[in-house]
Amino acid sequence: MTRLLALAALFLATGPAAAQDKMNVLFVVSDDLTNTALGCYQGRAKTPNIDKLAAKGVRFDRAYCQFPLCNPSRASLLTGLRPDTLRVYENATQFRRNVPDVQTLPQTFRRAGYYVARVGKLYHYGVPGQIGTDGLDDPPSWERVINPRGFDKDDEDANRIFTLNPKGKGSARFGGTLSWLASAGGDETHTDGMTATEITKLLEANKDRPFFLACGFFRPHTPYVAPRAYFDQYPAADITLASVPAGHRAAGPGPAFGSAKPEQEAMTDAQRREAIQAYLASVAFMDAQVGRVLSALDRLGLANRTIVVFLSDHGYHLGEHGLWQKMSLFENSARVPLVVHDPRAKGNGGVCRRTVELTDLHATLADACGLTAPRTDGASLRPLLENPAAAWERPAVTQVSRGTPTTTGEVTGKNPFFMGRSVRTERYRYTTWDDGKRGEQLFDYEADPGELRNLAADPASAETVRRMKALLPAAKK
Template identity: 65%
Template sequence: MSVTRCLALAVLLLSGSVAPAAEKMNVLLIVSDDLTNNTLKCYGSELGRSPNIDKLAARGVRFDRAYCQFPLCNPSRSSFLTGLRPDTLRVYENTTQFRQNKPDVQTLPQTFHKAGYFVARVGKMYHYGVPLQIGTDGLDDKPSWEQVINPKGIDRTELDKVFTLEKGQYGATLSWWAAPGADAEHTDAKTADAVIKLMAETKDRPFFLGCGFFRPHTPYVAPKTYFDPIPADKFALPVVPPGHRQAGPAPAFTSAKKDQDAMTDAQRREALQAYYASTTFMDAQVGRVLDALEQLKLADKTIVVFVSDHGYHLGEHGLWQKMSLFENSARVPMVIHDPRAKGNGRACARPVELVDLHPTLAELADLPAPANLDGKSVKPLLDDPAAAWDKPAYTQVLRGGGPKAKVPGFMGRSVRTARYRYTEWDGGKKGTQLFDYDTDPAELTNLVGDAKHADVVKQMKVLLPK
């Protein structure tokens, strides 16, 4: 370098005219467990009370057609925390830790750790058995985190007070409790406490924090004050047409359970009240975390993501919980707020997937992502929610089978475009379904046998992965 150029550079440095290196963006990934869009006001719920998630949605980009890759906790969380589909990981149930099959996977938090970020989780990020594994590591991935915190509250320690449809069962079946006392006694409140403390302790260095709330996963436990605003008798039950389930295909309804079928209408309304109350309680803890982000002056340099691991049935199709390929089970709430995004304050109607989170967050933070990821960055949609986008969303579910099964299971595979969902059970051998959401948002009319939709069936069939 010439003497003249050296002198010029020195002058620029002394004058402060050289632009400083861009500040690294933090990431706060908030995951709710078993949350349906239908209880959130920002997604159109009439009875839902979710002011804090609504506020985040108003500030960021709300994705109206976001989908999980598998409507069960472990396969879904393994998928979006790696950026790999369940078929790539070969994880289809709640017992297999993904590194048993893919030991060298670089997870989403590891991508940030490699870039010098402080990486930690509080609560449920990878799979836990709820409620019995609350307070433990569950099926965690130790290489993903520098620090882990496992809070435990009265929703775990006082299970004897929980009403359940099946004695001794609290997570696999419906159960609930309007608990006396304060928010602070519950696991999700303790989770918010720990996340706030971590943000305060690490505010001077870039961080990736996973904030994993347990609610509204059954047991639907929340302080009684969250139950009181909406009495159980105010809830309308979903209408299921006579013969709907019998019309099949049978695998579409395999997630139905006898104890839930036997519920009285009064119990169904109580369950709805408890689920909504648990959702509002979880929302209050989201608000505490987001308020702390503002108070710590971190909001302008933190990307906030709010998602659920999958959707949830509350009586639609006569089903409760998850494990179906209907919209209520496959669709998830997803809000991304990057303070720099040009599309903030808008909704996006493009189909996106949870598996897109890894490449998206890596790109937003300007970090290299693994080359083998199965998702696609949605950054273009954050800048323009109406941008061209031709990628559909895929969801699958296993029927039967599993590590200990004597008889092989089969897969249901579904593809969702902006207008249609097409599903094949066992490659079509056990049934197919086509729904048009422009005319049938409740998915009550299977159009596969309708000659007018034969071309649509052919087009959708081509989109399904082989």
């Protein structure tokens, strides 16, 4: 009934032809993607389709997630609310348990009469275990959902995937550690290939009415499974490994390196090269599926009235700082690729170097489409779409947890729960662990882009520490 009323209001208010005058949204999310893998960010993978989109739109060079873990980040970016507002810090809590009445980004479009659907992973799925299921989806957000299950799941079931943790169970075996396979399946038989196919079908079926379509690719999330042809593009012998200075980790603070896993630290250099090869192959495969979807937009005559957003839920380590995967507050983990192409924007073709957050997307897309959004913790990026160099005074805040929370919330025990909180401006990042009791970090990216010199205890940086600390929002209790 709500859907029918919304459509009737849209028709009566604007007339039968006006639906085609509204801007559509194609919202594309990649899983566990680092900027340093994309060609448009001077990365190592061959990503011509994402690069082409970035050249047409605005590429955000300093975009940051709010929590470098799938469930907290996705709940945050799809609501526009910070993890401390949602109180979601791990991969088990569905956000409506804590904030039952929140209006999500897709709901904002659904309530405005748009056709709203998703294919693949938007809210959290356990990968690869929950591929083909709803995972921790949010039913009020969508009127249709499609959960592809491809040949990569057959590889998993047949035990063909190599993993550093063969004795692990559930997500720890493949998704929680490094795993990879050059698969025999073709592009369209894999889950991401099937996702591109299903999104194309939805574009074809809904091209004559306003839509918000969300496309959630699983790659390059581990296990790094892609057709063999993509592996052949990146010979393992040619892979360069990250250089980590001696004593870097020992210099601490310890929690900054708390995401390290024993099996990853025991890898040989040959395994490290194979892992990076597989990751780059998965990125290139995902890019090819993005290309299929964007080609469908062009073929259907939708490109000039569709806002396309491409992003990842968080960044990723490939050996930098001696770390792999996510859950750190270094740049590799907190920084995300973000490209927005609004065909009407004056800033298209530009690069924005302002610090922005994924919480900004709800307000941005509602603003760009003339819709009323609920109050969020973000701000509309529309001024930066018009002028990527426009004044912008908002820093980016990212947090991550350490330890295990108890059911009653206390932070004592063998593995106490505490938070790391980090604020990024265009020049500096300041991080505090357990409100400073377990260490602080300050990095100056003009002098130290690799984050190798912690200035937090340097007397000459005391005033910078004070200013940066003041930018951290108070945690919600």
